[in-house]
Amino acid sequence: MTALARGENRPAPADRMTVTVSCAAGVDVSALLLGADGHVRTDADFVFFNQPVGPGVIYRHGSGRGDMVDVQTSALPPDVDKVVVTASLDGSGPPTFAGAGTLLATIGSDSGALTFPMDGLTTETAVVCVEIYRRGGAWKVRAVGQGYDNGLAGIATAFGVNIDDEPEAPNPPAAAPVSPPAPAPNYPRQAAPPYPSAPAYSPPAPSSPQQGALPMQSDLFNPSHAEVSGGGIQKQGGKMIKVAVNGEVMARAGSMVAYQGDMQFKALGSGGIGRAITQRLTGEGVPLMNVSGRGDLFLADSAADVHIIDLDGTDGLTINGSNVLAFDTSLSYRVQRVQGAAGVASNAGLFNCVFTGRGRIAITTHGSPVVLQVDQPTYADPQAAVAWSSSLQTGIKRNDSFGLGRLIGRSTGEGLTLAFSGRGFVIVQPSELPPGGLIGGTGGGQQAGQSGGALGGLFG
Numbered sequence: 001m002t003a004l005a006r007g008e009n010r011p012a013p014a015d016r017m018t019v020t021v022s023c024a025a026g027v028d029v030s031a032l033l034l035g036a037d038g039h040v041r042t043d044a045d046f047v048f049f050n051q052p053v054g055p056g057v058i059y060r061h062g063s064g065r066g067d068m069v070d071v072q073t074s075a076l077p078p079d080v081d082k083v084v085v086t087a088s089l090d091g092s093g094p095p096t097f098a099g100a101g102t103l104l105a106t107i108g109s110d111s112g113a114l115t116f117p118m119d120g121l122t123t124e125t126a127v128v129c130v131e132i133y134r135r136g137g138a139w140k141v142r143a144v145g146q147g148y149d150n151g152l153a154g155i156a157t158a159f160g161v162n163i164d165d166e167p168e169a170p171n172p173p174a175a176a177p178v179s180p181p182a183p184a185p186n187y188p189r190q191a192a193p194p195y196p197s198a199p200a201y202s203p204p205a206p207s208s209p210q211q212g213a214l215p216m217q218s219d220l221f222n223p224s225h226a227e228v229s230g231g232g233i234q235k236q237g238g239k240m241i242k243v244a245v246n247g248e249v250m251a252r253a254g255s256m257v258a259y260q261g262d263m264q265f266k267a268l269g270s271g272g273i274g275r276a277i278t279q280r281l282t283g284e285g286v287p288l289m290n291v292s293g294r295g296d297l298f299l300a301d302s303a304a305d306v307h308i309i310d311l312d313g314t315d316g317l318t319i320n321g322s323n324v325l326a327f328d329t330s331l332s333y334r335v336q337r338v339q340g341a342a343g344v345a346s347n348a349g350l351f352n353c354v355f356t357g358r359g360r361i362a363i364t365t366h367g368s369p370v371v372l373q374v375d376q377p378t379y380a381d382p383q384a385a386v387a388w389s390s391s392l393q394t395g396i397k398r399n400d401s402f403g404l405g406r407l408i409g410r411s412t413g414e415g416l417t418l419a420f421s422g423r424g425f426v427i428v429q430p431s432e433l434p435p436g437g438l439i440g441g442t443g444g445g446q447q448a449g450q451s452g453g454a455l456g457g458l459f460g
Contacts, residue, residue, distance in 0.1 A: 004116040004143035012139035014109035015074050019085045022066030025093035025100035029067035031057050032159045034082040039160030046161045073139045082133040088126035088152035097121035105129040116143040125151040233360045241306050241362045243297040251326040253287040261295015299326055304364035316356040316390030323386050328359030338394050366431035374424050379417040383432045389424025
């Protein structure tokens with residue numbers, strides 16, 4: 001095993017190599033395929049945790065032993081001149097590599113291994129570890145060890161990756177006959193009236209069995225269990241929604257419980273490379289799927305209570321990503337730090353999703369919530385506050401005084417609360433369960449921040 005010094009280059013040990021990057025702190029490893037101009041050809045040349053396969057390059061999670069990038073130089077496209085392997089802090093440990101210890105890159109192959117220990121890093125949060133590049137018809141490796149202060153997003157943009165939202169699909173060719181799109185539903189601003197109470201169920205009179213089916217009697221056939229009518233997103237009881245799809249709708253990945261008609265499902269991660277990176281850094285986002293076609297789609301999330309909110313474009317909705325079930329494609333969203341929360345609950349502070357525009361969104365709560373009208377100073381537990389008007393001013397209020405009691409572990413359990421002021425509303429659920437789950441974005445609750453904002457799912 002040969003150790004490389006910073007800036008040193010050697011012939012590539014083999015056609016197929018595995019670059020393993022390890023560190024005492026949690027790091028994300030990625031690779032970028034670069035052309036002669038030093039930039040990616042397309043965003044597909046950025047190989048990372050949410051896009052693990054590229055031409056000739058595969059990302060593999062190391063399960064605690066260092067993430068790996070497999071590179072087969074003979075499988076790289078001819079217009080790729082270089083593959084750079086990078087490492088960035090994942091937000092669960094120190095804020096910079098100065099406190100992360102030695103970062104070690106190992107280039108393994110059947111012909112032997114090269115190692116490159118990277119010491120002396122200071123304010124960097126992301127580092128280009130090694131390069132595998134063409135030179136004179138052969139492949140070589142170089143130890144780089146140079147970093148960026150703006151993390152994975154900084155590396156991506158430096159090499160030409162577009163981390164903005166995914167572009168809209170191009171219009172179909174003019175020659176192809178296309179049905180005119182259905183007009184956007186014009187939802188009323190006020191809450192929809194309650195469903196009419198169903199008449200009492202009366203069992204049908206006995207009849208002769210029909211050929212091919214036996215007569216059945218059950219309160220399940222009460223009209224209260226029938227499909228609701230109406231276009232767009234509608235409540236189907238208290239734990240489910242029905243979406244009359246005539247085009248597209250965005251939904252939480254894995255939330256489909258049934259559908260009728262012709263539907264296509266496309267996983268979107270967190271809604272583009274930019275949002276995937278943001279979610280990785282903040283622990284916030286929504287693992288999304290795009291559902292298109294025509295028919296009826298039924299969605300639910302672990303039997304949580306569902307609620308419908310109509311946005312008319314005059315104000316936005318700030319919501320924990322784990323509470324988003326579905327929304328119209330006419331709405332846009334971004335991940336944003338909660339004002340006044342920087343550095344309180346984690347290195348990054350508290351982050352939530354902010355939805356804007358005109359359209360309908362379906363959200364979930366653990367139990368029946370209370371909606372507080374903010375006309376005086378209002379406070380809520382960070383894990384119980386599900387959503388609020390984006391126009392509200394937010395901050396953090398400390399309820400426990402810092403003293404000997406806190407140092408030895410005595411606390412009221414209500415050390416920090418979210419403070420709201422201005423004019424608007426706050427939706428508070430009767431639960432302080434940590435947000436997120438196996439398929440959820442972790443959200444920005446107090447406990448999520450204390451655990452480092454670990455990734456709960458890929459919205460993203």
